[in-house]
Amino acid sequence: MIPAGLSLEQAPPFGVPLRFFLTAPWFLVLAALLILWQGPGIFASRWSPATLALTHLLTLGFMAQVMIGALLQMLPVVVGVVVPRPRLTAALIHIPLTLGTLALSAGLWVGLPPVFRLATWLLGLAFGVALTAIHIALWRAPVASGTVVTLRCALTGLLATVGLGLWLSGFFGWGWRLPVLAVANLHAGWGLLGWTVLLVAGVAYQVVPMFQITPPYPPRFVGAFALLVSGLLVAWSLLLAGGWETAARLAASGLAVATASFAGITLYLLAQRRRKIGDASLNYWRLSLISLLAAAGLWLWAQASPARAQAPQIELALGILMIAGFALGVINGMMYKIVPFLAWFHLQAQLFGRIKxxxxxxxxxxxxxxxxxxxxxxxxxxxxxxxxxxxxFSVPAALALGVTGAWLGFNLTQVGLAYRRLSRAAEPAPDPSSAGV
Amino acid sequence: MTAIAEMLAAEHRCCDERFAATEEAAQAGDANRCREGFQQFHAAMELHFSKEEDELFPAFEQRSGITMGPTRVMRLEHQQMRETLAEMQGTLAGGDLEEFLGQAETLLILMQQHNIKEEQMLYPMCDRVLGPAAGAVIDAMQAISTDRPA
Known part of the structure; x- marks a missing residue:
């Protein structure tokens, strides 16, 4: 006899991660619409209002949505700790994050301080709940493995990113005086490296060897990488704040080399995979890591002179490689494993023996x-x-981005609908004769 | 001490290799090689399960006093994998390699998220809790492999 709810003790309900996963792709469609509406001018500089709005549709609307949803699902597996009140916690993150992203992008685009203030409160709430819930879980972890240490560093990176973001919102929403460009650079650096790269690394240490059947990451690399990146980010931030430009560029170069080493090692491991059959998500991993490697190379090259580092085209290319290449690729690829697996996992527990x-x-x-x-x-x-x-190319790029986002949303929604159909079909029919059996 | 963690993680990798060979045969459309590979893989999985369920888990439960915790979840997940393996066997008997590949993909994730839990948490906990008694548990687990033809 198979008990209902088999082996689900540690897994949150499917709806917890799914609501994030089903929302995120539509932010890619919104981003595409913004490019279409704004025209080629959106590619003039990363600092133009529409470009800042576009960036946050991608980073908050797509990346943060999925990353937080996946963490709520993954922590019990990797760390062995359950996030308390999962449904409520998920709703308290998902709703203000979604609305806050829309408000922030609108605020950045049209420059209205009241909209900014609304965005600040909403995003402050969403990240406040997320950081609290995930931090509690991570610090309770029974075993501090390399992945746990890396995830702790990543969470600290998210904390720094959110803190700097809230500080920036003081400028836009309340008219505070602060060195906006420097703070925005730190905000981007912590968000992309301290949070995104480290989270992906912490997950990769587990999923690359396990799911592609590759040799493990070198233990010394796993032990050092997150601490090295975090330390270099702190050094870079302090040096920038202190005005030591040359030394800051040195720290930035160190970050580029460290990041490239992660990308390089992962690509090398994937080349040694024992699992010989084709795998759809492998394409996404490879392209994502190649983008990361290219971004690191470009950043290193740009450190050679301040003129290069501030050239708008180089900054934009870096952003596209990191966000649209590295982050979107790896997230998209992983969602294709996570969503159908979780649907199967929950269905199997509910339906086993009744419906195939x-x-x-x-x-x-x-x-x-x-x-x-x-x-x-x-x-x-x-x-x-x-x-x-x-x-x-701005129109074709927008169209392709919209198509890929909508298609991803459609594919994932199909899985969600199949899940709902099957789990409803299997609800026990009201049959009094079977009571007590 | 990491003796238990090392021994059992190595068994996971060994099962992974057999899984990959089976999957590759299915992809190549070679039903006979696939059946042969699956039989070996299935046997290796069962042997590994029994080492844990008959020796390691009881020792951990007795020593730590925790019977409703991680070992219970691991036993339930073993059961879920056994069911999936049985389904795969049925599919293979019917010769439907396409469906077999879909089931294999599903099993791989089920198996690996289970392995992550064991390797990240349970095995290190076992090594810590059992301490010097770990050697005897390892001997008992190794005896299972020699006693029983896979």
Whole structure:
């Protein structure tokens, strides 16, 4: 006899991560619409209002949504600690994060202080709840493995990113006087390296060797990488704040080398994979890591002179490689594993022995993933082309981004609908004769 | 001490290798090689489960006094994997390699998220809790492999 709720003690309800995963893709569509509306001018500089809005649709609307949703799911598996009141916690993060992202992007775009203030409160609430819940779980972890240490560093990176972001909102919403450009650079650095790269690394240490069947990461690398990146970020921040430009560029170069080493090692491990069969998410991993490697190389090259480091095209290309290449790619690829697996996992626990549970590939066929992959690849290449030739490529880039986002949303929604249909179909029919059996 | 963690993590990797070989045969459309590979993989999994369920988990439970904690979840997950393995066996008997590949993908994730829990938490806890008694538990687990033809 199979008890209901088999092995689900540590897993939060499917709705907890799913609400984040099903929301995120539509922010890619919004980002695409913004590019279309704004035209080629959006690729002129990362500092233009529409470009700042676009950046936050991608980083908060897509990246933060999925990363936080996935953490709520993953912590019990990797760390062995359950986030308290999962449904309520998820709602208290998801709703203000979604609304706050819309408000912040609108505020950045049109420059209205009241909208900014609303965004600040909403995002402050969302991240306040997220950081508290996840921090509590991480510091209670029974075993401090390399992944746990890396995740703790990543969470500290998120804390720094949110803190700097809230400080910046003082400028936009309340008219505080602060060195906006320098603080914004720190905000971006902590967000992309201290939070995103470290979170991806902490997850990669587990999922790359396990799911692709590769050799493990070198233990010394795992032990040192997160602490090194965090330490270099602190040094970089202090040096920038103190006005030691040359030394800050040195720290930035160190960050580029460290990041490139993570990308390089992961690509090397993937090349040694024992799992020989094709795997749709492998394409996403590879492209993501190649983008990270390219971004690190470009950043290192730009450190050689201040003129390069501040050239708008280089800054934009860096942003696109890091956000649209590295982060979107790896997140997109991982969602294609997580969502069908969780649907199967929860269905199997509910339905086993009553209805045959469709496997992952039946829930989300490879062909659907592969088609969306081509749209994603086109979007990334067209966005990079648009940095150089905005008038030629901004419309195709926006269209490809919109298509890949909508397609991802459609694919994931199909899994969600299949889950709902099957779990409803299996609800025990009201049959009094079976009572007590 | 990390003796238990090392021994059992190595068994996980060994099962992974067999899984990869089976999956590759299915992808290549070679039903016979796939059946052969699956049989070896299935046997290796069962042997590993019994080492844990018959020796390691009881020792951990007795020593730590925790019976409703991680070992219970691990036993339930073993059960879930056994069910999936049985389904795969049925599919393979019917010769549907396409469906087998979908089930294999599903099993891989189920198996690996289980392995992460064991390697990240349970095994280090076992090494810590059992301390000097770990050697005897390892001997008992190794005896299972020699006693029983896989």
């Amino acid at each position: 549970v469709p496997n992952m590939k039946q829930l989300l066929p490879d062909a659907a993933i592969r088609r969306q992959w081509w749209a994603y690849l086109a979007a990334l290449l067209l966005l990079l082309a648009a940095v150089l030739y905005p008038s030629l």
